[in-house]
Amino acid sequence: MFLWAGSKGAQGSGHERRTIYQKIREYDILDKRKTVTALKAGEDRAILLGLTMILFSVMMYFVLGITLVRSYSDSVWTEESSCTVLNSTITTEINCTYSCGPDCWKSSKYPCLQVFVSLNTSGKIVRLSHNEETQDMSPECFYVPKCRKDYMAMHTIIMNISERLKMHQQVPCYHDPGERQDSVLLTRLYGRGAVFHSLFWPTCTLIGGTLIIAMVKLTQYLSILCEQINKIKR
Template sequence: MQPFSIPVQITLQGGRRRQGRTAISTSGRKRNTDHNGGDPPDEHKKLPSSAGEDRAMLLGFTMMGFSVLMFFLFGITILKPFMLSTQREEANCTIIHTRITDDGMDCAFTCGVDCQGQGKYPCLQVLVNLTHSGQKALLHYNEEAVQINSKCFYTPKCHRDRNDLLNRALDIKEFFDHINGTPFSCFYSPDSQPEDVILIKNNFLFLINNVMLQTTKLKKSRH
């Protein structure tokens, strides 16, 4: 009977192949470890932030600063005047008479970088009658006009051309003279300063444009 030599040789050859693969794998890991300075490779190593991320962060901080600035500007220009304004109620007013005072009001204007001048603007006074109480009061354009100069209907922007300021005041006077006797809405303060009433409760300048438009129509109708 012959010994089973072939299976033994196959077993020995398979063992040699496994030892060879183990040696190759060990040597490969060793070379990789030596290449990384003795430390295992870190697959989750963080990458440095890119230039796009830096720009995005800078844009975010810029928008935050702009929002804070707009909040302060909104509070100063809108909320503060509204909170400080006098509480007024709506009523009906009729024009009694209008006049432009003889002595103008002093004002200052700028004519350049280092140039400042003194001028005068005409003071238009509009006397009205409160329909519900029969009380007489001075009419003002808005709350700001009362605070700047309580004697005049409005305070124009000062400049050196006094004739231009006078013509504007005359146009507004002509408009109110035309609606003399016609009731219109106004706002008065029942608690304080009942002698001062205002025409509008906001600070928009649409009234002046409306006055100029109506005056132009009146002039055209006369011709």
């Protein structure tokens, strides 16, 4: 009777130990599953972040490509030189319109300042424009001010520009090396520096997004490789 009770107690204690061991194992498995789930969620967020950065950079490349880069590549005034101001006079008045409210437009005028310069590299006498936008809007005028109601304010702006050009007779200018244009520019809207700075941040975003995705994929590969090695050792 005693031996039977002793063997029964031993079996009970062994069963209790197995039960405790199973519970501990279940807790370990549950903790591992929670850890794996949290890691997988973090990896998914990182991949989503990387894809968003890549998509944003591609969109920026597209917008800059059809605006800034296209204007830069289409411009024929690519060679920088120096010019000597020969003449700076107001020749005529140009009509313009300004906004006076919603769906309200009124007419005004601004003086047309015509500037001729001598290209120092060739001695050719050409007309000087402020930039590509001015050349497209009014090829005969050096500068196109913002249209205003006050004519005297625009006249004062143009006269100040004329006086500065007369004071600084040697000015930098951009000309067409193929001599297809009979004018030169004082400044360019989009030069190499502007193009570089505009494309710099989208490029950084693209590289950053690509690196994030590559690091996540590398981490996943190394994790799978470690699991395979552990299974082989067991």
